[in-house]
Amino acid sequence: MTLKELLTQVGFDELLPHLKKREPKHLDNMYAFREAYDILQSMKPDTEFKGEIHVEWSGGVFECEEKWIRVGPMHDSSWEEDLAKEIVIADDVHLSPAELAMHCLWEITYWGFSPAERQETWQRKFGSKVLNNKYEVALDKLKESIWRHQIPRRLRSKGKDGRRYVKWTNTRDFFNNRMNRSKRKREYRQDKRKEYLRKMAARENLVRKLSAEGSSFRRNEVDFLLNVQYGRQYDYRSVTQNSDSRLAYILESMTQYQQLDLTKYDCAVIFILYPSHCSLDETELEIFCKSVMQHLGYTNMLFGMQTEDYEKKEVKVTLLLNKR
Numbered sequence: 001m002t003l004k005e006l007l008t009q010v011g012f013d014e015l016l017p018h019l020k021k022r023e024p025k026h027l028d029n030m031y032a033f034r035e036a037y038d039i040l041q042s043m044k045p046d047t048e049f050k051g052e053i054h055v056e057w058s059g060g061v062f063e064c065e066e067k068w069i070r071v072g073p074m075h076d077s078s079w080e081e082d083l084a085k086e087i088v089i090a091d092d093v094h095l096s097p098a099e100l101a102m103h104c105l106w107e108i109t110y111w112g113f114s115p116a117e118r119q120e121t122w123q124r125k126f127g128s129k130v131l132n133n134k135y136e137v138a139l140d141k142l143k144e145s146i147w148r149h150q151i152p153r154r155l156r157s158k159g160k161d162g163r164r165y166v167k168w169t170n171t172r173d174f175f176n177n178r179m180n181r182s183k184r185k186r187e188y189r190q191d192k193r194k195e196y197l198r199k200m201a202a203r204e205n206l207v208r209k210l211s212a213e214g215s216s217f218r219r220n221e222v223d224f225l226l227n228v229q230y231g232r233q234y235d236y237r238s239v240t241q242n243s244d245s246r247l248a249y250i251l252e253s254m255t256q257y258q259q260l261d262l263t264k265y266d267c268a269v270i271f272i273l274y275p276s277h278c279s280l281d282e283t284e285l286e287i288f289c290k291s292v293m294q295h296l297g298y299t300n301m302l303f304g305m306q307t308e309d310y311e312k313k314e315v316k317v318t319l320l321l322n323k324r
Helices: 003-009 012-022 027-042 079-084 097-108 115-126 134-150 171-175 181-210 219-227 243-256 282-296
Strands: 052-058 068-072 086-089 156-158 164-166 230-237 267-275 301-308 316-323
Touching: 003 027, 003 079, 003 097, 012 027, 012 097, 027 079, 027 097, 027 230, 027 243, 052 097, 068 097, 086 097, 134 164, 134 181, 181 219, 181 267, 219 301, 230 243, 243 282, 243 316, 267 282, 282 301
Parallel strands: 052 086, 267 301
Antiparallel strands: 052 068, 156 164, 230 316, 267 316
16 A cells, blocks of 8 residues: 555544644644645655655663654655555554554654745755844854854864864763853853844744735834744645635634644734735635634734735745734
8 A cells, every 4th residue: 555545545634633642742733734634635646656664663672762653764755756655564563544644644744744845944954054134144153153162173074065063073072071160151151142043033034024025014013023022933825726715724724723822922913925826815815814813812913915926826824923
């Protein structure tokens, strides 16, 4: 049985209870697995590709170590190729089709919940760095200073892409990296500074995205996001062939496939992005906005929209929950 054949037999709602059991701390993110599942359902497997997905027990070698199901390999191929792979199950593994489908879905989404998101993750981790704002520049300068002045020259190296690396000659170098009180305080201050710069860099990029040319938002309407106490961002996409129900699909993601503690926040920003060649129906848009307002229940909510030139008909919605 191939992965495609398995996913054809099992509906997402059938595997959802097993997914919630595996990811009890991420019930706010179940909608992303649903989107990935629906993308896989609409994909055609690469029938010319030959490969296998092995399902077997792992762990349990050491005392009190819990055993777990290993599924793979699924990180070395495209999703189309993964769908064509034959599933090979070890003799001592006994899973229902829904459990098996859940493990495969969890594994294939390790780097992202769509092929495009997976590519973005790889580019961010392994591609050349692009510094987009002053906070990213300051963070890079801080890392450069730490690397240049606090790492011995013999342990420093740079890749062709300009990335900085630290070489450990053996494990003793790593575990015996002892520091006096002064150095520990310096490291603490540097860690706090890096945390602040990462947070502000992400917020600045978000404000720029929301207020980019063509958006209904102006920067002065959303720059309060730079100073909120804390917040969370959720990104949805309409994985549906019906252009008349794109926002309805996203509304289902919010209301049926996501558990949120809304009491932690006091305001929200909703940003809707849709393709210029396939506009939104005004009635559907009105129903969506009213439903989201009723679902979230905040008195302070901002709605913004932007059109963009891309081939797909899908709608993308960003939800920002904030505590001022």
